[in-house]
Amino acid sequence: MSRARAGDRSAWGVLVERHTHRVRVALLADGLGLDDSRELAQATWVLLWEKQLRGELERLELPGLAIAQARFLAMDLRRRRARELDRDDEELAPSPAPRVEAAQTLQRLEAALRERPALQQRIFRLAVDEQRPHAEIAHAVGLSLQRVRQILWEVRRALRATLDEPKPPRSAALSPREDPS
């Protein structure tokens, strides 16, 4: 991280490789498509690199900084598309109802996570909250990489069982992509 802040291009490349997927997943969660998420993630790194060169980056906390920057770009993209479609920005704003629902879901998830054994909780937090690589987690907790992945999968499965969010409907055949125009 310090080498990247000092302008080391290869160190910067390592960070990009390590965090790009996380940035894209954050954009997907916000409702962007795969193509948009890829383009915005790339644009995000370019912007951050330029800021770095201008000495405008006081801190380089990743992936948080990149995700925040990508979300800003996503908002801009949505506004541009809304203008193209002649829609009001307010139509794009999320309604409060899903937020309440999300808060309740979160409470259930937190409770379910607390029910897991302490080691599983620790591994899950290291992976999901702190975004540590699985190999690093395995080393930290003294388990094999395979066992760490197995535990992560078990915790995810248990937590997901507490979710009753409806899944998108499945269709039997491949669906043609919607034309945004």
Added chain:
Amino acid sequence: MSPHLTDTDAAQWIAGTLAPPEADALEAHARTCTTCEALLQHEARVEALLGVAARQSVVRPLRPRARWVALPLTALAAALALLLLRPDLPASTAADAGVTASLPEVPAGDETHFDGEAPPPEAFQARAPFSL
């Protein structure tokens, strides 16, 4: 025509646990299939929720030294709260206890001020413990 993503495929793609060739193949399909793209978006939202849950569910244990400090402080806070809430307590006693600095200011001539005899107004009773 490549098959649709399963829930497991989508969850693994989102978690980043697939080998690059496999991840690329799944993404290539999802980019041409709105159903599977929507499934990935759904899984991404689930992952985001799990991340927040992981962050918020942390109950950090007190460090040993903090425990030694926390217990007397809690007892002191409880004692001060009791002192402030006792309606029969003369104001001078409260001042002797060194707690007047935390009392809310009462403007001169205000009929609701605490005179040591009358019970303190409700608002005062409600606020006093929280000003500690």
